[in-house]
Amino acid sequence: MPPETTRRPGLRPTTRPTTLRDVAEAAGVSIKTVSNVVNDHPHVRPEMRERVKVVIERLDYRPNGIGRQLRQGRTGLVALALPNVTSPYYGELTSALVTAARARGITLLVEQTDGDLEREREVANGFPVRLVDGLVFVPLTMPGGELAQRRDSTPAVLIGEHGQGSGYDRVTIDSVALGDLGVQHLLETGRRRIAFLGDKSSEELRPPVAAQRIEGYRNALQRAGLEFDPGLLWPLPEWELRHGYDGARALLAARPDVDAIFAANDLVAVGALHALRELGRRVPEDVAVVGVDDVEQARYSAPTLTSIALDRSEMADLALGMLADRLAGHQGPERLLTVGGRLVVRESSGG
Helix, strand or coil, rough: CCCCCCCCCCCCCCCCCCCCHHCCCHCCCCCHHHHHCCCHHHHCCHHHHHHHHHHHHHHHCCCCCCCCCCHHCCEEEEEECCCCCCCCCHEEEEEHHHHHHHCCEEEEEECCCCCCCHHHHHHHHHCCCCCCCCHHHHHHHCHHHCCCCCCCCCCEEEEECCCCCCCCCCEEEEEEHHHHHHHHHHHCCCCCCEEEEECCCCCCCCCCCHHHCCCHHHHHHCCCCCCCCHHHEECCCCCHHHHHHHHHHHHHHHHHCCEEEEEHHHHHHHHHHHHHHHHHCCCCCCEEEEEEEECCHCCCCHHHHHHHEEEECCCCHHHHHEEEEEEECCCCCCCCEEEEEEEECCHHHCC
């Protein structure tokens, strides 16, 4: 016969959390009285309030905050949907958003989409991010026109270069200016055969962020009076370390005259640095390298990586500020706030 569980006032089985009923029984009062104390109702005698609070403290009772917030029409939860949290850029952006949300008394629920179109559609239509007040969304593949038709009415703010034409508030990055800034710096160091590492195999497949950075790349070349060479736009399957490594090796095999690489992001740039080291190309003497994002890894690569820093804290604050406006009832047209970049010169370009 299994042992009998003895229940005494003030004690509870440790297999479940304390309930209002547990507190009421231990304090010798009604559940309604405990509820009134928890919700700070004024019509409770001071001695009764103190008696219940002592029992609450002793039993470590935790009110069901979500239930209370739901009754008030708010959960205090905001969903963050982004491609992944393993890449340095998205990981640091997530950290900035968590910090900014905490300062506003908001809890973030993170959903990873892997940049998959169907998963982005699920997020846009409310799955699996129900019971949230709002959505911060970093789409990669879902077209802006399709986003504009989302069925879910939860207020949303987008971050990034994607989502144009969606009708939603957006915090975007001026990637045209970033491309211009990176290539201009390389030109100022005397480079003339500058490759862009991170294009796609065709213009139809080129995402907005790549298209904008290439536009800035071409603008800088044009100002310098240099002819644009489409052969220096080198395609990559993804902007990851291994693709930067493989792409740089293939690029230098096809175009040994390249004297600089403007990488689509820092991961691509670090992969390229490794390839150049294996190929015996000195950095920056033979080939200079510039990346984008200024993730922590850029400061510890060998050589250290020149990169264009993006203020992720500013992006997070702007996005949550616009979302808070919508939750407060703002009904105006879509807003677009743009964040620029700052060049951080290190060893890979001669800094």
